[in-house]
Amino acid sequence: MSAFTSLFLGFFLVTLLMQQWLGRRQIAHVLAHRGRVPSAFAGNITLEAHQKAADYSIAKSRLGLAESAVHGVLLLMLTLGGILQWLDSTVPGTSLLHGAGVIIAAFAISSLIDIPLDYYKAFTIDERFGFNKMTPAMFFQDILKHALVALAMGVPLLFSALWLMQSSGAYWWLWLWCVWAGFNLLVLAFYPTFIAPLFNKFSPLSDNVLKARIEALLAKCGFKSQGLFVMDGSRRSSHGNAYFTGFGANKRVVFFDTLLERLDGNEIEAVLAHELGHFKRRHVIKRIIMMFAISFAGLALLGWLKQGTWFYTGLGVTNPSDHMALLLFLLVSPLLTFVLRPLMAAYSRSNEFEADEYAAQHSSARHLVEALVKLYRDNASTLTPDPIHSAFYDSHPPASIRVAHLEKLAAV
Numbered sequence: 001m002s003a004f005t006s007l008f009l010g011f012f013l014v015t016l017l018m019q020q021w022l023g024r025r026q027i028a029h030v031l032a033h034r035g036r037v038p039s040a041f042a043g044n045i046t047l048e049a050h051q052k053a054a055d056y057s058i059a060k061s062r063l064g065l066a067e068s069a070v071h072g073v074l075l076l077m078l079t080l081g082g083i084l085q086w087l088d089s090t091v092p093g094t095s096l097l098h099g100a101g102v103i104i105a106a107f108a109i110s111s112l113i114d115i116p117l118d119y120y121k122a123f124t125i126d127e128r129f130g131f132n133k134m135t136p137a138m139f140f141q142d143i144l145k146h147a148l149v150a151l152a153m154g155v156p157l158l159f160s161a162l163w164l165m166q167s168s169g170a171y172w173w174l175w176l177w178c179v180w181a182g183f184n185l186l187v188l189a190f191y192p193t194f195i196a197p198l199f200n201k202f203s204p205l206s207d208n209v210l211k212a213r214i215e216a217l218l219a220k221c222g223f224k225s226q227g228l229f230v231m232d233g234s235r236r237s238s239h240g241n242a243y244f245t246g247f248g249a250n251k252r253v254v255f256f257d258t259l260l261e262r263l264d265g266n267e268i269e270a271v272l273a274h275e276l277g278h279f280k281r282r283h284v285i286k287r288i289i290m291m292f293a294i295s296f297a298g299l300a301l302l303g304w305l306k307q308g309t310w311f312y313t314g315l316g317v318t319n320p321s322d323h324m325a326l327l328l329f330l331l332v333s334p335l336l337t338f339v340l341r342p343l344m345a346a347y348s349r350s351n352e353f354e355a356d357e358y359a360a361q362h363s364s365a366r367h368l369v370e371a372l373v374k375l376y377r378d379n380a381s382t383l384t385p386d387p388i389h390s391a392f393y394d395s396h397p398p399a400s401i402r403v404a405h406l407e408k409l410a411a412v
C-alpha cells in the first residue's frame, strides 16, 4: 500500500469514526434529557412538544449515522474499489467529452444513492412527525428539476474547467478560480429571479398592515430591497423560516407562508430584524469572501496534486488525467474540510449572536425570544443538543444559550 493510500485511509477512518461517535453522542444526550423541559422553556413548551422534538432529533440522527456509513462505503468503492477506474475505461469519447462524461457519471451514481435516503427522510421520518407535505410525485419531480438545473449550470462550468486545465498552462488553477468566482457571483445574482421560482411560487406580500410595518423597519435600517415576497414553503413541509436572497440591487425579502401563519406582527418584525443584522454586519459579504479564499487555496492545492502520479494511483486510478484529478479532489477534499467544521460552525454561531444583537437594537429582543420559542416548538428542534455534536454541526447557537443571550440583551 502506498504512503498516500495510507494517509487517505487514515483521514477516512478518523472522519467516519468521528461522525459515528458524534451522532451517537447526540442521540444519547437528547434521550437523557427527554424527560424534562429545560427550565428556561418550562412556561412555553409542553413536555409533549419537548418529547416530540427529542424523538424527531433522534430519528434524524439515526438517519445521519446511516448516511455517513453509506457515503463512506461509496467513497471507498469509487476510489480503491475501482469504480472510477472502470468508468474511465468504459465511458466513450475523447478528451473533454470523455472527461466530462466520467465526472457526470460519478456524480450521477452518488446522487442516485442519496434518493432512497431522502425518500425515507420525507416519507417516513417527516411524515411520522407531521412535517411532510410532499407527494411521491412531487418528490420525483423535484429530483428531476434539480438534476436539470444542476446539468444546465454544471456542464458549462465543467467544460470550462477541463478546457482550462488542458490548455491554459501551469497557472490553469488561477484562471479556473476566476471563472469559478464569476460563476458564483452570477448564481447569487440570478438565483432569486430565475432559479428559485422553478421550485416554489413567490407572491408579493399582501397583508398591508404587516407590509407597512416591515417597510418602516427596512427604512429605519437603511435597507433597499426589490420587494417583499411570500414563498409557498407549505407545499413541501410545514417548517417555517424567513430569509434574504440575492445580491447587490437584486435583494429580496422572502417569508415562508408557514412563518407568517404562526408568528404575530411583533415576532415577524424581530425575525426580519435578525436577518437584516446579517446584512448590516456584513456577514453575507464576509461569507462570500471566505468561500472564495477557501476555493483559491483548494485549487492551488489541486494544481500541485495534479502533477503527482501518486495522487492517482494512491486513490485507485492508474492513468493520470485532468478529469480524474478534478474528480478525485472533489471526492476526497471533504475529508480534509471535516476537521475544520468546528471552526466554521463557531464563526457562524458568532454571526448569529451579532445578528441577535442587531435585532435587539432595532426591533425587540423580547419579541425575538417569543418568535424563536414558537419556531423551536413548531419545527420540533431539540432544546438539548449534545455540546460536542453542536460544536461540530450547528450553525446556530443551542436554544438555551441563544435565548439566555437575548434575555440579557432585553434586560439592558
Ligand SMILES: [Zn+2]
Pocket (backbone or CB within 6 Å): 274, 275, 278, 352, 355
Ligand atoms: Zn441568523
